[in-house]
Amino acid sequence: MAILNADLHCHSVVSDGTLTPEDLAARAAANGVELWALTDHDEIGGQKRALAAAHANGLKYLTGTEISVTFAGETVHIVGLGFDADDERMHEGLLQTRDGRGPRAKEIAEGLAQVGIKDAYEGALKYVGNPALISRTHFARFLVETGVCKDTNEVFRRYLTEGKPGFVPHRWANLKDAVAWITQAGGIAVVAHPARYKFTANEEYALFHEFKAHGGQGVEVVTGSHTAAEYVKYADVAKEFGLAASRGSDFHSPGESHTDLGQLPFLPGELTPVWELLADRIQ
Known part of the structure; x- marks a missing residue:
């Protein structure tokens, strides 16, 4: 089988x-x-x-x-x-x-704002089918759409992994x-x-x-x-x-x-x- x-x-x-x-x-x-x-x-x-x-x-x-x-x-x-x-x-x-994802998303947006990327939380929400499940992937799609990065891999590498401006760990x-x-x-x-x-x-x-x-x-x-x-x-x-x-x-x-x-x-x-x-x- x-x-x-x-x-x-x-x-x-x-x-x-x-x-x-x-x-x-x-x-x-x-x-x-x-x-x-x-x-x-x-x-x-x-x-x-x-x-x-x-x-x-x-x-x-x-x-x-x-x-x-x-x-x-x-x-x-x-x-x-x-x-x-x-x-x-x-x-x-x-x-x-799931309950921890919303507060974490707002912290991610705050980190991105500090490096000049504004309104990332609202931008990410446009890609969310279920607001309770907002995730790094939704932020990545927003950053690609707005031309900050060429693809989602670049977003993660530059902004959303440990040590980068938009990284927020979640328990x-x-x-x-x-x-x-x-x-x-x-x-x-x-x-x-x-x-x-x-x-x-x-x-x-x-x-x-x-x-x-x-x-x-x-x-x-x-x-x-x-x-x-x-x-x-x-x-x-x-x-x-x-x-x-x-x-x-x-x-x-x-x-x-x-x-x-x-x-x-x-x-x-x-x-x-x-x-x-x-x-x-x-x-």
Whole structure:
């Protein structure tokens, strides 16, 4: 079952993507995706729309979200798949996680104003489908539109990463709670795009060790920001920690994303695909 065009990581206008759940489902189907999940940041408000759109386009569907977690001073993302989207504890946990985004966004705007970029908060809001989920990506789109930077990568490099004028850290959920919200709702927790985190080898080992101890069961091996060498590295991590492997483009927008929906290499055949563990949760 490793040879399945599953795309289990992407974002809609409900968080920081630019397409609706309906347009994403149509795009996934057009690109040959067979099993899909919408994984908006700290939000499951688009799940019913995504499920209906998946079925309208002939796709199998898994519920999804991507939860922001603080671990060893870094923001780590944990994807949840196959959970009950009506679970009250998950709704409450995600609500608490989202609540910090608004104040953080205003602090980002203040930092940008100090280097001459005015009205960034109002500008970013123009790109927000859900004001509770305003994020750095929305600021990046505003700075590109106004000609401050040529693309979103330049925005992050110059303004929105640690040590830059618009960087504001946020205290997210902790790893234990995020994994618990997912697993108690019947789903599986997956470490998203692990190569993106700036961990030492010891810190990365600690992340996976603790994740597994809390009940985490998967890792994204093949994802839009990973290189071919990183596919191999995290296939080995999956085997070392006894984790299932996931595959997802992390698609946000046709004009911004590294990889389109459904366009990734298949998972290595020796790994257990996460969807095999979720066979009874596929809709």
